Amino acid sequence: MKRRYGIIVLLILVLAAFILVPLMKSGGGMEELEMAKFDLPGDPQAKYGDDIPIKFVIPEGLTKVELLYNDSVFQTWNHPKAQTRTVALQTNYYGVGSRSLVLRSTFKDGTVLENSAIVRITSDIAPELLFVKIVKEYPHNPENYTQGYEFDGNQLYEGTGDPGQQGKTVVGPVSLETGAYIEPKNGLDATYFGEGITILGDLLYQITWQNSKCFVYDKKTMMLKNEFTYVGDGWGLCNDGKSIIMSDGSERITFRDPESFQATKVIEVYDNVGPRTYLNELEYIDGKIYANVYQTGTVLVIEPATGRVLQEIDANELVIRGKGSGDVLNGIAYNKLSNKIFMTGKYWTKTFEVQFHK
Numbered sequence: 001m002k003r004r005y006g007i008i009v010l011l012i013l014v015l016a017a018f019i020l021v022p023l024m025k026s027g028g029g030m031e032e033l034e035m036a037k038f039d040l041p042g043d044p045q046a047k048y049g050d051d052i053p054i055k056f057v058i059p060e061g062l063t064k065v066e067l068l069y070n071d072s073v074f075q076t077w078n079h080p081k082a083q084t085r086t087v088a089l090q091t092n093y094y095g096v097g098s099r100s101l102v103l104r105s106t107f108k109d110g111t112v113l114e115n116s117a118i119v120r121i122t123s124d125i126a127p128e129l130l131f132v133k134i135v136k137e138y139p140h141n142p143e144n145y146t147q148g149y150e151f152d153g154n155q156l157y158e159g160t161g162d163p164g165q166q167g168k169t170v171v172g173p174v175s176l177e178t179g180a181y182i183e184p185k186n187g188l189d190a191t192y193f194g195e196g197i198t199i200l201g202d203l204l205y206q207i208t209w210q211n212s213k214c215f216v217y218d219k220k221t222m223m224l225k226n227e228f229t230y231v232g233d234g235w236g237l238c239n240d241g242k243s244i245i246m247s248d249g250s251e252r253i254t255f256r257d258p259e260s261f262q263a264t265k266v267i268e269v270y271d272n273v274g275p276r277t278y279l280n281e282l283e284y285i286d287g288k289i290y291a292n293v294y295q296t297g298t299v300l301v302i303e304p305a306t307g308r309v310l311q312e313i314d315a316n317e318l319v320i321r322g323k324g325s326g327d328v329l330n331g332i333a334y335n336k337l338s339n340k341i342f343m344t345g346k347y348w349t350k351t352f353e354v355q356f357h358k
Contacts, residue, residue, distance in 0.1 A: 033113060034060075035105035035114075036056055036065045036115060037057055038054070038101070038117045039084065044101075044119045044120070046091050046120075046121055047091070047122055047123070048091055049124050051091065054087045054089050054119075055084065056084070058077070058081070058083050058084075058085065059082055062105050062106065062107060063078070063079055064076065064078050065077045065104070065105055066103070066104040067101070067104075068101070069089060070093070071100060089101075091119075091121045095267055095306035095307045096121045096269075096270035096307045097269075097275070099119050099121065100119075101119055102117075103116075121270070123308040127271050127272075127301075128358070129312055130356045130357060131358070133354060134317065137321075137350050138176055138352070139179040139349065139351070140344045141181075142347050142348065143347070144160045144346075144347065145160045145168070146281075146345060146348070147195045147196055147330065147346075148236075149197075149331035149332060149342070150198055150199055150238070150334075151335045153337060156176050157172065157197060157199060159171040159194050159196065161195065165190045165191075165193075168187075169187055169188040169192055169194035171185065171194060171197055171222070172185025173185070185222055186223075192208050193208055193209040193211065194206060194208060195207045196234065196235060196237030196238075196246070196282060197237055198238050198239045198244060199239075200241070202219055202220070203216050203218065204218075204219045205244055207230075207246065208234050209233060209234055214230065214261055229261075230256075230263075233248045233249050236279065236280050236281040236282035237282060240284050242258075243257070244258050246282075247280060247282055250277050250278075251275035251279065252267070252268055253267050253268075253282075267306070267307035269291070269307045270307060271309040271312075276293070276300055278293050278294040279300070280292040280330055281331055282332075283332035283333065285341070287304070288302060289304055292332065294328065294330070297315045297318065297319045297329050299332065313356055315343065318354070321350070322345060322351075326345055327345060327346035327347050328345055329344075340353055
């Protein structure tokens with residue numbers, strides 16, 4: 001019996017030798033595949049419009065190497081030789097912000113491996129500093145925690161939040177002369193915290209802070225027509241006549257399809273130093289996005305195509321004149337018919353017609 005076991009063990013060892021030795025000699029999948037890799041000192045940075053040299057190493061044996069910039073194929077090499085390459089990356093393709101770089105290696109057996117990096121593009125211009133001039137004062141309801149502020153024609157609309165979770169989120173038309181709501185209006189229960197609003201066509205869109213839900217109303221009757229869900233926080237809203245434009249408190253601004261509320265484009269807001277975060281209530285004026293910066297008296301003027309900050313408005317004069325015992329500046333409304341701009345804040349007693357100057 002012992003002899004039989006010995007023969008079995010010997011056979012197993014012989015078979016193992018026949019299998020393992022060739023594998024170890026040939027690599028047989030036991031060695032790590034060598035893919036193309038970036039050769040960078042860190043994450044590259046550049047100004048918008050400048051070229052960035054992207055250096056990478058290609059090993060032997062690859063059937064294809066692709067360089068992807070912001071998820072789009074920038075350049076492809078088929079059956080490349082082993083080499084070190086440097087490619088000039090044009091930074092004006094996708095605007096400013098943090099963009100992904102990927103080297104995708106395809107092997108003879110079809111295996112695909114990726115090496116990634118991040119490139120940061122800052123604005124090539126320093127924002128022009130502007131100040132606010134008060135033209136006229138109007139009353140504002142001090143019970144309104146203003147989250148959205150927008151004109152439709154000559155009619156002003158306001159949407160509020162509900163910090164006390166008492167069911168005080170309200171949205172509807174308001175009188176510029178009195179600050180009071182005009183019926184009809186609508187409200188949300190205490191489980192929802194209302195945020196930005198915008199009007200496109202016959203519909204009024206209202207997002208919520210952390211409920212990931214957008215409510216859509218008929219702007220005339222204020223009856224609920226539809227609901228959408230989205231991922232992440234909701235802060236500010238505006239529109240450019242085609243897309244719903246939404247902030248989430250970061251430097252990111254998302255463009256959404258008004259029919260589905262699906263994201264169609266994302267920009268990141270950068271000045272010449274870096275990202276500008278806490279973007280809150282939004283307004284679209286003459287082809288530019290105006291964004292309140294939360295907890296400050298600052299408004300940024302943003303180029304929608306690139307995310308560059310073109311101007312920075314110091315609106316602290318409004319805070320001094322209008323805040324009182326209220327909260328922060330948060331509300332920009334542009335009347336296209338009169339070409340006038342109005343600003344207010346959370347729990348403020350006043351709304352101001354304003355102009356901007358150097």
